[in-house]
């Protein structure tokens with residue numbers, strides 16, 4: 001009898017639904033009983049064997065069975081989904097009393113901090129920050145700076161040559177020449193950048209380091225302007241009590257030339273271990289731009305004068321942070337870098 005068959009199917013379906021362990025299994029049961037090839041459908045297909053007058057009755061029974069199975073399927077499915085949601089919420093519970101995870105934020109390298117400080121000071125005085133090429137022609141690195149081929153300064157700066165004419169710049173002074181050649185006057189610029197020398201690595205030397213070059217060219221620029229500018233720079237960098245001292249020196253591209261010392265910011269000039277008892281610390285080289293250098297770049301030295309200076313960026317970083325070995329700046333040891 002069809003009604004008995006239907007009861008059996010319903011019973012079996014409900015039993016399987018009760019015993020199912022997940023949504024996947026539930027779907028399988030749905031397909032097996034209600035699907036196109038499912039058991040209920042096969043009964044509908046056998047309706048042709050049922051007497052026509054009984055068909056509506058059988059049809060109704062089939063529908064009731066289908067509805068009953070669907071109802072239980074749906075309820076079970078909802079229960080399973082709710083349980084899964086609860087489990088997920090429990091697993092993801094947030095304890096708002098726990099301390100937050102700290103993001104590790106990096107910070108600038110001591111060299112970069114020093115550079116930003118130097119740039120801040122000079123842009124504050126109206127200087128422009130310009131960049132020049134690291135691979136340079138011999139002319140820009142030496143000749144245009146009054147260092148001809150046979151000049152001893154060329155030996156002092158052991159140079160990485162790429163070929164006879166191209167080299168890795170040994171000083172940022174080459175950027176001066178590029179700026180002067182542009183013919184736009186006055187000039188008031190600093191040029192920070194990497195420079196290269198064939199030096200062995202030790203506590204104070206590296207084959208690659210950084211300089212900041214400065215250049216001012218205008219009418220009536222004097223040595224007093226140079227002194228005033230660099231004294232102000234030293235005060236802003238090392239503190240308002242900082243005194244400056246200029247010692248005569250020689251550079252091929254400036255005349256007169258000087259080296260500038262600053263009073264030791266550790267002992268105030270009395271002499272300590274930091275300044276090796278001197279009370280003074282050498283900080284940079286400077287001078288009035290040599291008339292020949294101006295001429296070579298097409299500037300009339302009778303009309304214009306200027307001053308230039310060059311400071312080692314590492315030197316500033318080492319002094320400011322009291323680091324005694326330059327190698328520490330390049331090793332990138334996180335235990336060292338974390339301190340700044």
Ligand SMILES: [Zn+2]
Nearest residue numbers: 264267272275
């Ligand atoms: Zn000192």
